Amino acid sequence: MCTDPRDRSTRGRQNGHARHHSGHHHGLGAFRRRHHHRLPHHRLRSRAPAGARGVRARGRLRRSGGGVGGPLQVHTVERRGRGTSGPQGDAYSAAAECADIEAVRAATGARFVFGHSFGGFLTLEAASAGSAFERIAVYEPGVSVDGSIPFDWAGRCRRELDAGKPAEAFLTFVRGVNPGTSGKAPRWLLRLILPLALKKPERLQKHALLPAAIREHAEIAARDSTFREYGRLDRPVLLMAGKEARSTGAGRAAAAVHEVLPGSRLLLPRLDHFGPETDPAAVAPALADFFLGSSAG
Structure with a gap:
């Protein structure tokens, strides 16, 4: 999730709740293990439900070519069952995860969101449920299209x-x-x-x-084959899929969602499904250009 560090009210909340933290995170926030700025990590104690307490500022995101409109502060979310967040619990659901995302958005003032794999699925679900992000980006979202992501195993x-x-x-x-x-x-x-x-x-x-x-x-x-509901989204959406876009369920999902969102953009970087984790520098410029585009405010 991204916020503008020039926003003093957001920055104040960060400073007021920051603690150094070295846990891992998963799914929401592109730059999981490495980031080209390598800024110190810190934790934000948000007002999120007990399942998802861990939020960290992860660095700054700039446009390719050093264009105007940046940088943005990048926050990463430790979803339920990961890092310092609590367990998923018996009442676990995608709706509970979406409530966590909205709570983190409200606590940080984030305007943009990026989700990868299952995090991409949750990002689209949260946006469809009304979460007030201005721009949405997902990489190979874990959206099942006509059984494309099996569950029989x-x-x-x-x-x-x-x-x-x-x-x-x-x-x-x-x-x-x-x-x-x-x-x-x-x-x-x-x-x-x-x-x-x-x-x-x-x-x-x-x-x-x-x-x-x-x-x-x-x-x-x-939620298999309910992806057409995402066609109701009324904000800019960037969809990304790697070199296996035609051979895996998550890869095909990006194209399927693109078809029901005529105003969306589809990018196909030559990366595998784990590209945002293993080569974040290859994904970051496209995200920055999308989030910091002239119509982003």
Whole structure:
């Protein structure tokens, strides 16, 4: 989420509630692990519900070519079940996440929002529910179009977690969410590949997040093929999809939403699904130009 640092009232709230913090975040806010400005992190104690307390200022976002209209302060949100935020809870829902987003927007004065993957799904849901962001950007939002994001893997994944087999549950997840790509690889092969592709701390973190991922995908499945409702959005929307835009459900979602939003813009950077995390500098200029465009105020 972005605010103009020249806005003194917003800056005052930041300074009044800032604490140094080094936790991780997920889904909302493009610049997760790295940012080219590398400014110190700090935490904002917002008035968000107990599920989502962690908000951090992450740096400043400038236009490509150093154009006028910037910079913007970037805040990142630690969603429910991540970082210093509380657990998802038994009453978890996408609506609860959207309420968190709106609470953070109100606490920070953010005017713009960027969401990636499931965070992109929540960004569109929050905007559709009336959250007052002026401009919206999403990268490969986790929106299911005619079953494009499967959920039939979840039962087996739960059983494997209950049996104390998180590594097997993660295999089920990896194969299940992308049946057209990783789903084609046999389990024995993925057992060999994953330890090489992901270091042990990262694998353990992903194992720990599997229960949350199941709940999140259940929310996506419950909203399958409702993306046409986003056509009611009356503000500028930037949709981004990477090089797998035609081969994955999240990649195809950006084009599907673009079709129901004639005034939206669609960009196709040559990145994979994790591009905003692994190469934020490749995404940041497009975001800055969109958020700081002449019609953005």
